[in-house]
Each structure stands twice: as structure tokens, then as C-alpha cells.
Amino acid sequence: MAESKDSILKKIGNYIKNIFSKNKKDKYERLEYASQSQLIWYRFKKHKLAAFGLTVLAILYFTSIFAGFVAPYTHVERIGDYKYAPPTEIHMISEENGLRTPFVYSYSKELDPETFQYEYVIDKSTEYSLKLFVESEPYKLLGFIPMEHKLFGTGDKDAPVFLFGTDNLSRDIFSRILIGGRVSLFVGFGGVFLSFIIGSLLGGISGYFGGVIDEIIMRAVELLMSIPKIPLWIAFSAAVPRDWTAVQTYFAITMILALVGWTGLARVVRGKLMSLKNEQFAMAARAAGASDFRIITKHLLPAFISYLVVHLTLAIPGMILGETTLSFLGLGIQPPAVSWGTLLQDAQDLTVLADYPWHLIPTAFVIVTVLMFNFIGDGLRDAADPYSSK
Amino acid sequence: MQQDTLVEINDLKQYFAIEKGIFNRKVGEIKAVNGVSLKIKQRETLGLVGESGCGKSTLGRAVLRLQEPTAGDIYFNQEDEKVSVLELNNRDMRKVRANMQMIFQDPFSSLNERMTVMDNIIEPLVVNNIGDKASRKKRAGDLLEQVGLRREYLSRYPHSFSGGQRQRVGIARALSIKPQFIVADEPVSALDVSVQAQILNLLKKLQKEMDLTFLFISHDLGVIRYVSDRIAVMYMGNIVEIGEREELLRNPYHPYTEALLSAVPRPGQRRNRIVLEGSTPDPINLPSGCIFRTRCPYAEKKCAEQKPEWENVEGEHFAACHFKDSLELKGIKNRKRA
Structure with a gap:
């Protein structure tokens, strides 16, 4: 018994020692065992603007994924008779x-009587407190989690909260933006993923094998690049049947954006492969007897995956803008489905803009998203560059 | 010392086409290797020396078929069977590759930075499906110790190593599938002089332990002198002279070898340097006759008209020069001429 007690004590002693030695472990030692991607991550974390971009985007994505909970209403719900209601003011200082x-007023x-227009007048008689996790009609979050609460609200039907006002069908624009983000924010990933596959495959073949195949692929790329983007999008989306469901149209749009967007990536991949395939480590793999496929996927692609990540990060905003443009022109997502582009469709009308300027708020979301992606891309580029001083 | 031939190269040529315009019209050829014949014997180190751009590395790569040679034959004696390397299909080529490996010049670009030292070393084993995970790991560890590194380095990445250490890893990788023949393409020219000696000694030690045959490529005569059993001198894609080390160094027959030797500084001796005029000829339009005639201080009319034959001088000493028997090469002292 005494022996085992000793051994236990010893174990605990060793454990504590280990913790200490781990804490004291040199930073340099950690660097020596770090892989390239870990090194990039260390450098990326030091990039303040990129970290900021990442945070903002994380919030945007999070809220639009859980829009069912965050948004007080759904994107199709008409709230009473509140047509073109201005954004609700949130007060902190009560008159009494x-x-x-x-709190908010109703x-x-x-x-x-002079202009014969309806105007909203704030009724200051009652103060409605804004509450977190307010009770609501039962709904299903993400389609399967039963919930009975929303993130915020007054809990009173007489005092609705329209953070960004309402539109001509008295729908809450804030809720519509969050739910529209599901399309607009994710179309970038889908499109970039597809164009990544097409681009790196064709670019890879082109760069690694060269010769006639290279010639054909590169001429095709140039042809595709020389066609103006918007007419090409329009032509493609005209081919999408009108009676498709929102989900089908969404995937069709993703495909359209990817089919046009892979060309730049193919060029990048081709150029990189051409320069890397004669590097000595590729030659060493060939001398070891590795197949072409293994050399490309195991040695060459990983060698510039950081460039690809940067390129893809910078390509996502292009996709988002593409979807917005298409939907804005009425060729993308069809109502009642909603995206940032369709929201901006409402802002096409000059009189609407003049009288109800809050219709422009979705633009801010587009701009912020694109900007943040560019910050991240910038940070990644600096982090992936082995010659950067940081 | 009678040894069997391991690698035999016959009239090997490697031309690179120069293409121009949108239709890739062929406007010329760079004759990087222009008809090289060599025999490399079992367990010897054949030093291949020549100035930059003479085609040494191209020859080394062509021998391993890392580039497809334009013409010629390469035979490899594998288990008493003579294999014609250039006629193999991809599958059989892989089997032969397991017997021929390469050590590269630049230790900073020859290792895959994205893989750990272990993954780099066992790459040939993985590709050729040799052993399982545990046995590969053990082999990689053993190899690291054999090349003078610590076993714990296996899980590190190449970026944490110095040039010399990286080159040791590169050597371990080349040795991992137990090849018989290794092409060492300037393995020490990117390293500090002190490290060079360590790596050269390591290669010598490994050669003894593992019965290796080396084709050792270098532009540095000092290095070649230190490691080689025989030396081949290359000029503009051709071998101009080949012989046993001592014999060739003391008693060269080709004027180019003479000029190369005279360029090596020797401590305590006044140098009697032969400075070659002009620069190397254009590899696209090689001179007629003897390729060295444009810079040769002894060139005569015959040199422009006739390509010198590859002739045996004495024993295993060959040289390609019309006047090798009559020239009094002035850079060479103590010349014993019969």
C-alpha cells in the first residue's frame, strides 16, 4: 500500500514537472516543430486588420445562420399595417x-392632411422595454430545433421593433437582411469551391503537362475572359427555368458564378505549377518513382496552397457581388426567396430612396462583407509570404 | 582491381529544342549532352568535372531518366541482368528507380517543406510500397542516425535545419530504398567549406558501408580529387578525357584538362596558369571538328576539319584529342612521357 502511495506521489510530481517544463518550453522549439500552415497561422494572428475582419465576418455568418433566432420576424412575415415604417428608435433615457x-415607443x-400621405407618429405614452430572449410563437431553428424564444423584442404586438424599418409589404428589413445573408454570404463559398475544383484541375493539367493541352486550355480561358461578365451571366441565368424552387435557383446561380469565375484561378495554378515542377523536390519525388498524380497532389499543390487560399479568399467577395448583381437585375434569386441583391431591387426606385432611405441599408452589409474578406485576404497573403518581415 | 560494370552509357544525347512564335516553330537545339559514352563500375566513384553549363547535371538527370534523353542507350546491371533503362515502360522503370537515386545540389529546395523530415525520407518507400508504417519509421530513424542526425528530428520540418543538416536529410532520403547507384549532383557546392568536408566524409563512409556506386558531379576539382576513383572531364556536352584519378591528375593528355588543373590554386607553389581565351562556344552552333578548338592554345587546321577519335592512351585512360601523344602540355610538371 505504502509503495503505491509513493508511486502515485511520484506520478503527480512528474506531472507537475511536465507542466512547468512545457510552460518554459522555448518558443523556438515550438517553431521548429511547426508545419508551414501552423507558421502561417502564427503570423496571421498578429495581423490586426485581418483578425478584425475575421471577427466581423464570424459575427455576420453566425447571425445569418441563426437568423431564425436573431431576427425578430421571418423574411415573408407581414407585420400588421406597418408599411414603410422607419427604423425604430431605441431609447435609454425616459422622460419620467x-x-x-x-426601451421603444410604439x-x-x-x-x-396637406400631403395626403400616411406618416408615422411616435406614441410616447407607454415605454416598452426591450427584452433579451423574449417569448415568441413556436418555430423551428434551422428547420429542426424547436424554439419558443427570440433573441430580442418587446414581447408586445403593439410595439414592434424594426431595427432597419420596413418595406412596402410591411416586412422587417433587418430580418430580411439576416435571412438574405444565407444566400448572399454562402453563394461565395459554393461558387469558390466549384471554381476551385475546375480551376485547379484545368490549370494543373495545363501547367504540369504543357504542350498542346496547355495551349487549348489557355486559349479557352482567354476566350472566356474576353466575354464581358454581365452579359454572360445574363445569358446563363436566362437559361435557368423560372419554375425552379429557390434552392434549385440558388445552386444554379452558384454554378453560373463558378463557370465564369474559374479562369483566373486556372492561370494562377498553371503558372505556379510550371515553375514548381522543375524544382528539386519535385524532381526528387520523380526519382523516388512517384506518379504524376502523386507529385501534383502531394508535392506541388501543397507547396502553393497558401497562395490558393489567398486567391480564394479574395475571390469570395467577387462571387458575393456577382450574386448581388444578378439578383439586383432580377435574374438571380426570385422572390419570395430573399438575398441582398433582391433587397436592393426595392431600392431601385428613386422616390422610394428619397422617402424611405433605409432601403439602402443592405448595401452597407455588402460593402462590409466585401471589405472584411479583403482584409482577411491581405492578412493571409502577408502571413503566407515567407519573406515578410513580421 | 577488376570490377563489373554497373551502368553503361552509350552515345547519350540530350537536346533541348528552342521554339519560337505562336506555332512553336523549332528554330534550333541546345546540345546540352552531345554523345556521351561512359562506363561506371560497381562500387566506384566516378567524378564528373567540368565548368558551369557544360551539361554535367543534364547528363546526371538523363542517366536517371528524369528527363527523356534525345538519343542513346543506358544499360543498368541489375542482379546480373542487363536492363536497357530507356526502353522500360513506366511500371518497370519504377522498379529500376529503386536502385538508382539522386542527391541534389540545393538542400533548400530539394526537401519538401510541407512534409516532416520523416515523410521526406520515407517518400521512396511509400511510393514503392515497401514496409509498413512502423518499419518505415524505424528505417527513417536508423537512416537519420547513420547520416549523423538525431532520431528525434524525425517529426521536425525542414525549415528548422541548416544547409548541412538538410543535405544529410537529402542523403538519408536517397538511401532509404537501398539503391546501388547514386547520382550526386553537386551535393556540396551549396555548403560552407567546413560542412563540405563533413558531407564528403559521410558519403565516403556510406559508400563503404552500403557498397554504393556514385556518379559524383562537381565543378570543384578539389572535391572531385577527394572523392573520386576515376575522373571524367566534360566540356560542352562531351567527355574529353577519362582516367584513374592519380593518372589523370598527374598525367593529363587533353589540353582542356591541363587548363582546368592549372586553375587549381596550390599552396606554396607559383602557379603556371593557362588562361583560356574567349568563352565557351554557343551550344546551339557547336564548332566543327574538335569542340575545344576555338579555345585551345594548340589548335591546328586538322582540329577544325576532323572530330577527334576517342582513343585509349594507356590502361584505362582515354582522351579525345588529335595531338595527345605529341603535345608538350606546359602546365604539367614531372610529365612522364614514354
Whole structure:
């Protein structure tokens, strides 16, 4: 018994020693055992702007995935008679009690006798507290998790909260933006993934084997690049049947964007492969008897995967803008499905813009998203560059 | 010392086409290797020396068929069977490749930075399906120790090593499938002089332990002198002279060898340097007759008209020069001429 006690004590002692030695373990030792991708990650974390971009995007993606919970309404729900209601003001200072928790007032609509237009008048008689995790109608989050709460709200039908106002069908624009983000934010990933496959495959074949195949593929790329983008998109999307469901159209749009977008990537991959295939490590793999496929996938592609990641990160905003453009022109996602592009369709009308400027808010989301992706791409590029000083 | 031939190269040619215009019209050829014949014997080190751009490395790569040679034959004696390397299909070629490996010049680009040292070393084993995971790991560890590195380095990545250490890893990789024949393409020219000696000694030690045959390519006569059993001198895609080390160094017959030897500084001696005029000829338009005649201080009319025959001088010493028996090569002292 005494012996085992000793051994246990010894084990604990060793354990503590290990923790200490681990903490003291040199930073350099960690670097020596780090793979290339780990080294890139260490450098990326130091890039402040990129970290900021990553955070903002994480929030955007998170809220649009869980839009069912975050958004107070759905994208098709008409809320009472609140047509073109301006954004709800959120107050912190009450006229009676001074500083208090956030609250809203309710609206009421009145006809302006001079202009014969309905105007919203704030009714200051009651203060409706904004509550977190407010009770709501039962719904299913992501289609399968039964929920009975929303992130925020007043819990009172008389005092709705429209953070970004409502549109001509009295739908909440904030909710529509979050739900539209599901299409707009993810079309980039789908499109980039597809164009990554097409681009790296064709570019890889072109660069590694060269010769006639290279010539044919590169001429095809140039041909595709020389066609103006928007007419090409329009031509493709005209071919998409009108009676397809929203999901089918979504995938069709992704395909269209990818079919046009792979050319730049193919060129990058081709150029890189051409320079890398004569590097000594590729030659060493060939001397070892590795097949062409193994050399490309195991040695050459990993050698510039960081460039690819940068390129792809910078390609996503292009895809997002592409979807927005298509939907804006009425060729992309069809109502009642919603994306940032279809939301901006409502802002096409000049009188709407003049009277109800909150219709432009979706633009801010597009801009912020594109900008953040560029920050991240920038950070990745710096981190992946072995010659950067950081 | 009578040894069997391991590798035999017959009239090997490697031309690179120069293409121009959008239709890739062939406008010329760079004759990087222009008809080389060599025999490499079992367990010897054949040093291949020549100036930059003379086709040494191209020859080395062509022998391993890392590039497809334009013409010629390569025979490899594998288990008493003479295999014509250039006639093999891809599958059989892989089997032969297991017997011929390469050590590369630049230790910074010859290792895959994305893979650990272990993955780099066992790559040939993985590709050829030799052994299982555990046995490969053990082999990689043994090899690391054999080349003078610590076994713990297996899980590190190449970026944490110095040039000399990387070259040791490169050597371990070449040895992992137990080849008989290794082409060492300038294995020390990218390293510091002190490290060079270590690597050369390591190669010598490994050769003894594992019965290796080397084709050792270098532009550095000092290095070649240190490692080689026989030396071949290359000029503009041709071998101009080949012989036993001592014999060739003391008693060269080709004027180019003479000029090369005279360029090596020797401590304590006044140099009697022969400076070659001009620069190497254009490999696209090689001179007629003897390729060296444009720079040869002894060139005569015959040299422009006739290509010199490959002739045996004495024993295993060959030289390609019309006047090898009559020239009094002035850079060479103590010349014993019969």
C-alpha cells in the first residue's frame, strides 16, 4: 500500500514537472516543430486588420445562420399595417425616470392632411422595454430545433421593433437582411469551391503537362475572359427555368458564378505549377518513382496552397457581388426567396430612396462583407509570404 | 582491381529544342549532352568535372531518366541482368528507380517543406510500397542516425535545419530504398567549406558501408580529387578525357584538362596558369571538328576539319584529342612521357 502511495506521489510530481517544463518550453522549439500552415497561422494572428475582419465576418455568418433566432420576424412575415415604417428608435433615457434599460415607443399612423400621405407618429405614452430572449410563437431553428424564444423584442404586438424599418409589404428589413445573408454570404463559398475544383484541375493539367493541352486550355480561358461578365451571366441565368424552387435557383446561380469565375484561378495554378515542377523536390519525388498524380497532389499543390487560399479568399467577395448583381437585375434569386441583391431591387426606385432611405441599408452589409474578406485576404497573403518581415 | 560494370552509357544525347512564335516553330537545339559514352563500375566513384553549363547535371538527370534523353542507350546491371533503362515502360522503370537515386545540389529546395523530415525520407518507400508504417519509421530513424542526425528530428520540418543538416536529410532520403547507384549532383557546392568536408566524409563512409556506386558531379576539382576513383572531364556536352584519378591528375593528355588543373590554386607553389581565351562556344552552333578548338592554345587546321577519335592512351585512360601523344602540355610538371 505504502509503495503505491509513493508511486502515485511520484506520478503527480512528474506531472507537475511536465507542466512547468512545457510552460518554459522555448518558443523556438515550438517553431521548429511547426508545419508551414501552423507558421502561417502564427503570423496571421498578429495581423490586426485581418483578425478584425475575421471577427466581423464570424459575427455576420453566425447571425445569418441563426437568423431564425436573431431576427425578430421571418423574411415573408407581414407585420400588421406597418408599411414603410422607419427604423425604430431605441431609447435609454425616459422622460419620467431618467436613465433606464433600453426601451421603444410604439408607432401610430396618421394621415397628413396637406400631403395626403400616411406618416408615422411616435406614441410616447407607454415605454416598452426591450427584452433579451423574449417569448415568441413556436418555430423551428434551422428547420429542426424547436424554439419558443427570440433573441430580442418587446414581447408586445403593439410595439414592434424594426431595427432597419420596413418595406412596402410591411416586412422587417433587418430580418430580411439576416435571412438574405444565407444566400448572399454562402453563394461565395459554393461558387469558390466549384471554381476551385475546375480551376485547379484545368490549370494543373495545363501547367504540369504543357504542350498542346496547355495551349487549348489557355486559349479557352482567354476566350472566356474576353466575354464581358454581365452579359454572360445574363445569358446563363436566362437559361435557368423560372419554375425552379429557390434552392434549385440558388445552386444554379452558384454554378453560373463558378463557370465564369474559374479562369483566373486556372492561370494562377498553371503558372505556379510550371515553375514548381522543375524544382528539386519535385524532381526528387520523380526519382523516388512517384506518379504524376502523386507529385501534383502531394508535392506541388501543397507547396502553393497558401497562395490558393489567398486567391480564394479574395475571390469570395467577387462571387458575393456577382450574386448581388444578378439578383439586383432580377435574374438571380426570385422572390419570395430573399438575398441582398433582391433587397436592393426595392431600392431601385428613386422616390422610394428619397422617402424611405433605409432601403439602402443592405448595401452597407455588402460593402462590409466585401471589405472584411479583403482584409482577411491581405492578412493571409502577408502571413503566407515567407519573406515578410513580421 | 577488376570490377563489373554497373551502368553503361552509350552515345547519350540530350537536346533541348528552342521554339519560337505562336506555332512553336523549332528554330534550333541546345546540345546540352552531345554523345556521351561512359562506363561506371560497381562500387566506384566516378567524378564528373567540368565548368558551369557544360551539361554535367543534364547528363546526371538523363542517366536517371528524369528527363527523356534525345538519343542513346543506358544499360543498368541489375542482379546480373542487363536492363536497357530507356526502353522500360513506366511500371518497370519504377522498379529500376529503386536502385538508382539522386542527391541534389540545393538542400533548400530539394526537401519538401510541407512534409516532416520523416515523410521526406520515407517518400521512396511509400511510393514503392515497401514496409509498413512502423518499419518505415524505424528505417527513417536508423537512416537519420547513420547520416549523423538525431532520431528525434524525425517529426521536425525542414525549415528548422541548416544547409548541412538538410543535405544529410537529402542523403538519408536517397538511401532509404537501398539503391546501388547514386547520382550526386553537386551535393556540396551549396555548403560552407567546413560542412563540405563533413558531407564528403559521410558519403565516403556510406559508400563503404552500403557498397554504393556514385556518379559524383562537381565543378570543384578539389572535391572531385577527394572523392573520386576515376575522373571524367566534360566540356560542352562531351567527355574529353577519362582516367584513374592519380593518372589523370598527374598525367593529363587533353589540353582542356591541363587548363582546368592549372586553375587549381596550390599552396606554396607559383602557379603556371593557362588562361583560356574567349568563352565557351554557343551550344546551339557547336564548332566543327574538335569542340575545344576555338579555345585551345594548340589548335591546328586538322582540329577544325576532323572530330577527334576517342582513343585509349594507356590502361584505362582515354582522351579525345588529335595531338595527345605529341603535345608538350606546359602546365604539367614531372610529365612522364614514354
